[in-house]
Amino acid sequence: MAEALFRRVAIAGNPNTGKSTIFNALTGLRQKVGNYPGVTVEKKTGRFFGSHGEAMELIDLPGSYSLQVRSPDEAVARDLLLGRVAGEPRPDVIITVVDASNLDRHLYIVAQMLELGIPVVVALNMVDVAEARGLTIDLLELKERLGVPVIPMVASNATGIIELKQAVSRTPLPKPERRAQFPIVFETEIAHLARLTAAPAESSRMEAMLYLSLDEQGLREANLSPTLYAAVLAGQTRLRGAGIDPISAPVDARYDWVATICSAVVHRRGEDNEGLTISDRLDMILTHKVWGWVAFVAMMSLMFFCIFTVASYPMDWIDAGVSALKNWTADQIPAGNFQSLLVDGVLSGVGGVVVFLPQILILFFFLGILEDSGYMARAAFIMDRLMSRVGLHGKSFVPMLSSFACAIPGVMATRTIENRKDRLVTILVAPLMSCSARLPVYIVMIAVMLPAAGALQRAGIMLCMYALGLIAAFVMAWVFKKTLLKSETPMLLLELPPYRAPIIRGIAQRMWERATIFLRRAGTVILALSIVLWALLTYPKPENPEATKSEALAHSIGGRMGHAIEPVIAPLGFDWKIGIGIVASFAAREVFVGTMGQIYNIEEADEENEGLREQMRAEKRPDGSPLFTPLVCLSLMVFYVLAMQCVSTVAIVRRETGGWTWPLFQIAYMTALAYLGSLIVYQGGKLLGFQ
Amino acid sequence: MDDSVSLASLSPGQKGKITALDLPGAQKGRVMEMGLTAGTTIEVIKVAPMGDPVQYKVRGGHISLRKAEAALIQVQLLT
Ligand SMILES: Nc1nc2c(ncn2[C@@H]2O[C@H](COP(=O)(O)OP(=O)(O)OP(=O)(O)O)[C@@H](O)[C@H]2O)c(=O)[nH]1
Numbered sequence: 151m152a153e154a155l156f157r158r159v160a161i162a163g164n165p166n167t168g169k170s171t172i173f174n175a176l177t178g179l180r181q182k183v184g185n186y187p188g189v190t191v192e193k194k195t196g197r198f199f200g201s202h203g204e205a206m207e208l209i210d211l212p213g214s215y216s217l218q219v220r221s222p223d224e225a226v227a228r229d230l231l232l233g234r235v236a237g238e239p240r241p242d243v244i245i246t247v248v249d250a251s252n253l254d255r256h257l258y259i260v261a262q263m264l265e266l267g268i269p270v271v272v273a274l275n276m277v278d279v280a281e282a283r284g285l286t287i288d289l290l291e292l293k294e295r296l297g298v299p300v301i302p303m304v305a306s307n308a309t310g311i312i313e314l315k316q317a318v319s320r321t322p323l324p325k326p327e328r329r330a331q332f333p334i335v336f337e338t339e340i341a342h343l344a345r346l347t348a349a350p351a352e353s354s355r356m357e358a359m360l361y362l363s364l365d366e367q368g369l370r371e372a373n374l375s376p377t378l379y380a381a382v383l384a385g386q387t388r389l390r391g392a393g394i395d396p397i398s399a400p401v402d403a404r405y406d407w408v409a410t411i412c413s414a415v416v417h418r419r420g421e422d423n424e425g426l427t428i429s430d431r432l433d434m435i436l437t438h439k440v441w442g443w444v445a446f447v448a449m450m451s452l453m454f455f456c457i458f459t460v461a462s463y464p465m466d467w468i469d470a471g472v473s474a475l476k477n478w479t480a481d482q483i484p485a486g487n488f489q490s491l492l493v494d495g496v497l498s499g500v501g502g503v504v505v506f507l508p509q510i511l512i513l514f515f516f517l518g519i520l521e522d523s524g525y526m527a528r529a530a531f532i533m534d535r536l537m538s539r540v541g542l543h544g545k546s547f548v549p550m551l552s553s554f555a556c557a558i559p560g561v562m563a564t565r566t567i568e569n570r571k572d573r574l575v576t577i578l579v580a581p582l583m584s585c586s587a588r589l590p591v592y593i594v595m596i597a598v599m600l601p602a603a604g605a606l607q608r609a610g611i612m613l614c615m616y617a618l619g620l621i622a623a624f625v626m627a628w629v630f631k632k633t634l635l636k637s638e639t640p641m642l643l644l645e646l647p648p649y650r651a652p653i654i655r656g657i658a659q660r661m662w663e664r665a666t667i668f669l670r671r672a673g674t675v676i677l678a679l680s681i682v683l684w685a686l687l688t689y690p691k692p693e694n695p696e697a698t699k700s701e702a703l704a705h706s707i708g709g710r711m712g713h714a715i716e717p718v719i720a721p722l723g724f725d726w727k728i729g730i731g732i733v734a735s736f737a738a739r740e741v742f743v744g745t746m747g748q749i750y751n752i753e754e755a756d757e758e759n760e761g762l763r764e765q766m767r768a769e770k771r772p773d774g775s776p777l778f779t780p781l782v783c784l785s786l787m788v789f790y791v792l793a794m795q796c797v798s799t800v801a802i803v804r805r806e807t808g809g810w811t812w813p814l815f816q817i818a819y820m821t822a823l824a825y826l827g828s829l830i831v832y833q834g835g836k837l838l839g840f841q
Numbered sequence: 842m843d844d845s846v847s848l849a850s851l852s853p854g855q856k857g858k859i860t861a862l863d864l865p866g867a868q869k870g871r872v873m874e875m876g877l878t879a880g881t882t883i884e885v886i887k888v889a890p891m892g893d894p895v896q897y898k899v900r901g902g903h904i905s906l907r908k909a910e911a912a913l914i915q916v917q918l919l920t
Pocket residue numbers: 164165166167168169170171172182183184185186187188189190191211212213214275276277278279303304305306307522650653
């Protein structure tokens with residue numbers, strides 16, 4: 151850590167311009183990249199070396215349309231650039247990334263960056279897209295007009311990275327001198343107010359400017375000192391008196407400046423291409439009244455179909471490998487506690503989860519395509535109407551879609567939501583979306599429920615489970631917006647990026663990362679839980695050495711816990727063994743399959759080693775009727791759809807909401823919902839005469 | 842201006858030049874920062890499947906807004 155840093159470099163700019171792609175190219179790290187605004191929501195740092203080997207710190211910031219922030223992710227960028235973070239000085243250079251195919255809009259944030267008084271290097275990214283659209287940009291003229299270095303780049307294939315490196319290593323780096331001119335009266339007010347702010351001299355001008363163009367509510371929320379607050383109000387009144395609107399004046403001034411530059415540097419080859427681009431054509435289908443929905447459902451069905459068909463081959467291999475390893479271990483180690491720990495505890499517990507790796511990878515492959523292609527923003531666009539019925543806006547749908555992978559990135563993605571209450575509502579319902587950890591539970595239960603069903607039928611049931619989670623999320627969001635977190639339906643302002651062909655290398659990279667995360671989790675959390683569970687299911691041993699496996703299980707601590715909660719869960723159709731599984735999976739839901747593996751392994755260890763599914767299907771209630779009837783399987787799945795069983799999510803919700811109140815509330819309401827859902831399914835199903 | 846209409850009344854394919862934004866403070870600021878300033882040309886691209894929101898093209902980028910907000914933006918119809 152002691153190594154001196156030559157410079158601290160921040161990467162800023164509008165969302166979805168390729169900032170994280172540049173960050174990755176410079177540092178060799180693998181920040182998540184995707185084709186929708188709001189992929190990066192936190193500050194990430196890395197290190198790279200300048201053209202003479204100088205070590206520099208690189209900071210990847212969330213995208214922002216302006217320093218006048220509207221959402222928590224934008225605030226992260228503003229706070230760093232204005233030096234508002236205690237103990238963290240302003241960066242020495244800002245790489246401002248702009249989309250070359252859309253300078254008319256992207257130079258706006260450059261205008262703001264030039265006002266900060268920090269050296270700026272403009273990364274003119276996506277030159278390939280600009281060229282494809284028939285745009286040429288006069289680089290020399292652009293450099294001249296902006297008064298800072300401009301580096302043309304195609305970050306996705308690392309073109310221009312070396313030049314960018316050279317540009318930020320250069321000494322000295324002059325401070326920008328050109329910028330948009332505000333009306334004189336406005337400048338006077340800024341200068342006056344700047345002296346009153348507590349901010350360090352360099353950023354006081356920008357701080358003053360931002361305060362001046364806040365509206366009443368924004369000003370109240372800015373927590374200004376009474377003197378400063380009064381001074382801002384007085385300044386705004388004087389401006390209005392002079393016929394200047396403090397909100398629109400700076401925006402107009404900057405856009406005028408941008409328009410002048412663009413008309414001088416951007417040249418269109420031929421006519422403004424009015425024809426339909428491929429992106430437009432795709433959009434016609436994907437956001438069509440009818441075909442849009444058909445496409446969405448077809449895509450999800452295809453994904454589940456692949457999960458049941460393609461994945462079953464590698465799954466069988468892993469399964470065979472785990473069984474072979476179990477047999478081998480059992481042969482090597484003499485029978486006894488230690489053998490039982492390894493075979494019944496570790497290998498059954500961890501192996502039971504690891505076999506689902508192929509399915510999870512397929513899920514991530516499909517989600518990766520959604521994220522990379524530009525579909526996410528369209529999903530928000532299509533869903534906005536529905537979302538606004540429950541009081542949220544389409545943007546809340548993006549975190550919900552991300553939660554199909556895992557609720558943790560989903561909860562993080564809510565940072566793009568402007569309104570605090572809406573963000574909270576979205577966080578509260580995000581874990582209702584079926585995440586990848588539920589996949590193993592669904593797969594096992596569907597197999598037990600319908601042994602003879604084909605892949606299409608199974609995929610159909612799976613789709614229903616996902617739909618149930620989605621509907622529950624909508625209903626609960628509506629309830630929360632009507633009761634606890636009342637607020638108006640927020641305004642929607644959403645950018646729709648053009649479609650891009652997904653980059654397979656990027657998706658493969660993310661799948662690889664996911665696989666490592668999944669396996670690491672299996673090797674740590676799941677391993678530890680498996681060992682604890684094994685102990686709970688094995689000790690204390692029955693006094694009577696002749697006891698059957700089942701009696702021994704009932705005698706163990708785990709068995710007693712299961713029996714203790716049996717009365718509570720009996721109305722849902724669950725017996726004490728399922729109870730053990732449910733209790734065990736409150737830390738991590740995929741533990742359920744491992745636990746079932748352990749329970750039935752312990753019981754049947756001396757019999758032929760048949761698959762877990764067959765064992766579960768053969769399981770009988772004390773009265774001799776089968777335990778896992780289709781209705782019980784369904785009830786159990788519904789419970790897993792709705793229950794909050796994931797300590798990692800609880801931890802992230804605590805961090806993002808800043809306390810224990812919301813995570814505890816979330817656990818309580820979701821558990822209640824899960825109980826209620828299962829109760830209705832089981833009791834209702836029985837009334838209707840199902841088994 | 843007498844020939845100005847609300848942005849919400851335009852149908853896909855029509856273009857207008859923004860003349861006024863009657864949105865409340867912070868919303869107005871953000872809408873303008875996204876490029877919808879007075880004098881800018883805006884084109885209606887399409888309406889979402891359920892009737893709202895609407896996709897617009899402004900300054901070369903695509904942005905969607907709900908009709909409720911579009912109703913507060915005045916434009917002069919261009920032909
Ligand atoms: N055609 C083309 N695509 C690019 C280029 N650079 C990045 N992309 C793609 O643009 C999309 C956005 O890239 P990101 O790096 O995630 O953008 P970002 O600025 O970090 O986005 P946020 O984190 O959401 O603010 C991805 O799909 C990239 O693959 C480029 O030079 N040309």
